Amino acid sequence: MRQLIKKLLPNLLLVKLKCFISHFHQKTQPFFALSPFLTRLYFAFFNSAYQREQFSTLQGMLTYNKRIKSTREQSNPLLRRNIHRIEKGLIMRPLREVFALEYIEETQKAYELAYQSSTHQSEELAWAKSVLTKYYETVSLERSSLLTRLANEFSQLNQVDSSNVQYSNKTPYKHQELASNPLTFEQFSRFIDMRRSTRWFKQTPVCRNKLKQAITLASQAPSACNRQPYEFYVVDQQPLLSQVSKLAIGGAGFASNIPCLIAIIGDYSCYEHERDRHVIYIDASLAAMQFMQALPTLGLASCPMNWPELNVIDTKIARLLKLPNYKKTIMLIAVGEPELDGGIPYSQKKSAEQLVHFVDTV
Ligand SMILES: Cc1cc2nc3c(=O)[nH]c(=O)nc-3n(C[C@H](O)[C@H](O)[C@H](O)COP(=O)(O)O)c2cc1C
DSSP: OHHHHHHHSOHHHHHHHHHHHHHHHHHHHHHHTTSHHHHHHHHHHTOOTTHHHHHHHHHHHHHHHHHTTOSSOSOOHHHHHHHHHHHHHTTOSSOOSSOOTTTHHHHHHHHHHHHHOSSSOHHHHHHHHHHHHHHHHHSOGGGOHHHHHHHHHHHHHHHHOGGGSOOOOOSOOOGGGSOOOOOOHHHHHHHHHTOOOOOOBOSSOOOHHHHHHHHHHHTTSOOGGGOOOEEEEEEOSTTHHHHHHHHOGGGTTTGGGOSEEEEEEEEGGGOSSGGGTTHHHHHHHHHHHHHHHHGGGGTOEEEEEOOOOOHHHHHHHHHHHTOOTTEEEEEEEEEEOBOTTOOOOOOOOOOHHHHOOOOOOO
């Protein structure tokens, strides 16, 4: 539509129209900002900036409902969330005799579906089996007829053919069993300083295996209810690489030098409710940071690239990467072997004094 208007209208008229629209927004925004209801009207009728996010969120919620009933998935977001809720229940103090009654049945149904599926990821299934086994060993089954029935069904199900679910202990463990800290504060500080946004790279292909190693570390980042609603799309082949690089607005001047781009993609289909729509950004950013930290240990460098909330570029990248409507680009990361004499901006950081607010009681 925009393109058509641009073609049809003479330039002068186009400039005047743009001025009029901008003037309209400036004049009316104070009125629409008076209340949340008026703001909603403004974004419903005069500003479509949130349209794509809302569309993707809704598409995600619909896809979620299909995914949790499908036997053709690798991962089930409901199963992941509920198994995590149960493992948290298993470490509660004091340990409750009965818990998870409100969602244990749906969890077990999700486990059954995953169990019957030939595509479900085996580690996720093994984790679910392990936690459910511990759950039924821990809760007082006699306190609830539902629990007694489900425990029996669970044990029968696992007797059918467990060959696809390797039993390994993936239940809660004690803090003292964690690996001991190998770094001093000074060593970690030096490690942190190894990552700086790097924009000049050698024109050598980036080893895909190294990327996988870094993604494995990224996957260890915390994520709300352990759902990990993100994926790393690796773009390292021409002509796709140049096509995607051109979309990165902040890549002006160095985009053509990037040997590999990672598009971090958020998946709205991990959520049942729209209240969780921002979790894709939070979880993906935490993983992206861990990914970028891992790269220098593999001889690679990176530069995160801004992905502004613009329908036009979102639509273009979705077409290039063949993204379904419920997936959303969160950011791009340029990756490559650093060119050693390439410049790095100093980028002065804020001090802890500027950033910290100790909230004391008065
Ligand atoms: C979300 C995000 C978007 C960024 N976008 C761009 C970008 O589009 N172009 C660019 O050259 N650098 C970009 N950067 C890099 C920042 O400029 C850089 O992180 C900042 O100056 C701090 O420098 P450092 O990363 O070397 O510590 C981005 C960083 C972040 C976290």
